Amino acid sequence: MEKKDFEVIIIGGSFAGLSAAMALGRAIRNVLIIDAGKPCNRQTPHSHNFLTQDGATPAEISAIAKSQVLAYPTVQFENDIVIDVSGTNNNFIVKTVEGKVHTTRKILFSTGVKDILPEIPGFSESWGISVIHCPYCHGYEYKGQNTGILTNDVMAIDFVKLIGNWTQKLTLFTNGKAVFDRKIFDKISIPGFQIVEKEVAELIHESGYLKEIVFKDGSAQEIDALYARVPFVQHTDIPVKLGCELNEIGHIKVDEFGKTGISGIYAAGDNTSRLRSVSSAVAAGSVAGAFLNHDMISE
Structure with a gap:
């Protein structure tokens, strides 16, 4: 040796x-x-x-x-x-x-x-590209675009307020029934902001760039970027x-x-x-x- x-x-x-x-x-x-x-x-x-x-x-x-x-x-x-x-x-x-x-x-x-990435098809392939963790690192590139936040946490409201600085086209995906009181979001002044409690089935992407988020009920929603704190x-x-x-x-x-x-x-x-x-x-x-x-x- x-x-x-x-x-x-x-x-x-x-x-x-x-x-x-x-x-x-x-x-x-x-x-x-x-x-x-x-x-x-x-x-x-x-x-x-x-x-x-x-x-x-x-x-x-x-x-x-x-x-x-x-x-x-x-x-x-x-x-x-x-x-x-x-x-x-x-x-x-x-x-x-x-x-x-x-x-x-x-x-x-x-x-x-x-x-530790969730076992959602398309997530790991898009991680660091359009599935992102930090708006200061990536937010400017997705400013004004269809953006999601994937979390089901009582601290979600703080993350929503933060990301709202970069885009108003914002959806909070809880990947199942929300564990928090939705009323805490009543004063969020982001036009069109919504909370979707459907379970996520798959992320559709091209070479890591998101196109759609598909839910287990078969429905889908267009998306350009997805924030996630894993x-x-x-x-x-x-x-x-x-x-x-x-x-x-x-x-x-x-x-x-x-x-x-x-x-x-x-x-x-x-x-x-x-x-x-x-x-x-x-x-x-x-x-x-x-x-x-x-x-x-x-x-």
Whole structure:
């Protein structure tokens, strides 16, 4: 088995991980990024709200970032999957699927989260394209169009008010009988707003772009975009096994600098925050990388 020593191993090489690696590379730290190559936004056709890269694909942004990060000679990248991390601060051991064993002083988890998508035909194929989660990421592209919100939650009214900023052609689909009091929507001042309590059978789409939402009673409704807040799990349970805590939502608990409750272990990106965007992941990674360096200087 191959064995190498690093100052920091970054597990997960998407935007947060690459950003942290750049900060560490510029601090002349010996860094290894290990990444499986399957980011959660791989279906998303365009990324927005990120200065200088608005409208580029996530893959394009990531490719540029990777080339710039790897220009720093102390940073390395491996396409692999981490299966185990053991040890303590300044003496961690990282094992991978490919049988490699690395030692490192510090660990940064930038592993993201895994969305649990409903088993509705057409949903997963459209996820990140026209079935979307964030109006700040995608709302402008669907402004004024036939838009749905798929949820059956007492907090639905807040989501309806939010999406109403981008379109007035808005329908709340509860996928079955509503569990909330419909009267809370009586004061919603969105012309034509409606609540549909029919069970959803299928989403009709072309290459991920929605055309219709079909119900189990055989009826259908035209639709261009569908917002959905789906549950998620951490991509890996290794941080929890190491003693890192999750909050009530399921994110890894970190302080403002990305520190977990376990000495020597940091986390950054979607696995720590509900702010799931390229810009927020880059910002979190940059902060975590800088403070990892501060930690090592202090020691």
